[in-house]
Amino acid sequence: MKHARILFENAVHDAVEDGGRLRLADGRQVEADAVSWLPPLKPVPRPRTILALGLNYADHAKELEFKAPEEPLVFVKGESTLTGHRQLTYRPSEVQFMHYECELVIVVGKTAKKVKRDDAYDFIGGYTVANDYAIRDYLENWYRPNLRVKNRDTCTPIGPWLVDAKDVADPMALALSTTVNGKLTQSGNTKDMIFDAPFLIEYFSAFMTLQPGDLILTGTPDGVVDCRPGDVIVTEIAQIGALVNTIAAA
Incomplete structure (x- = not known):
């Protein structure tokens, strides 16, 4: 559903x-x-933990002239970054390069602590789509992006749907695509993730407790381009949905 x-x-x-x-x-x-x-997420009675992966597709790492990581590169996002389908994302007037990132989002379904890989899917409640914009101007280090790169208000549209995990037969074989003003600019597949969904549930729950409603943004493939005010960005993942977002001038 x-x-x-x-x-x-x-x-x-x-x-x-x-x-x-x-x-x-x-x-x-x-x-x-x-x-x-x-955002298609129920409120939780605490701050929601949002974990985001950097360079989780080898082609994207190559695009940025980085070696593919041997361990997940992870940063934490605030919930104020989230906005919904068909909403605006604001581009600061002074920046030179702001790009989309089409990402599959894992939504944790129940408390997960020290979960083994073989049991990981039992702890996933569903999936949605995120467009996790990055502002390259402020980037100092891809391994530790500072707050102005990834934690700006409205910089992470999410939705339109939260799809029940049981309705997605294989989340690790979903086509991803992005269009800018109707032109295809990004194409990939979740099968090309370096660290897949079961690995991530096992990895994170080994040292921190994941709670229902927590999010894991799983990274983006190559093909990112600069987006300008007025651009309409559609990030789509097969079986999950097409997320529409428009860039506005801040």
């Missing part, structure tokens, strides 16, 4: 996809363009 979280008639609703429309909990159906889309 595909779940969404929306603002409709001045109230926040949970909804599910139903024949191209959105069905609310009270049974009403509304059109997708009649709502304001929020």
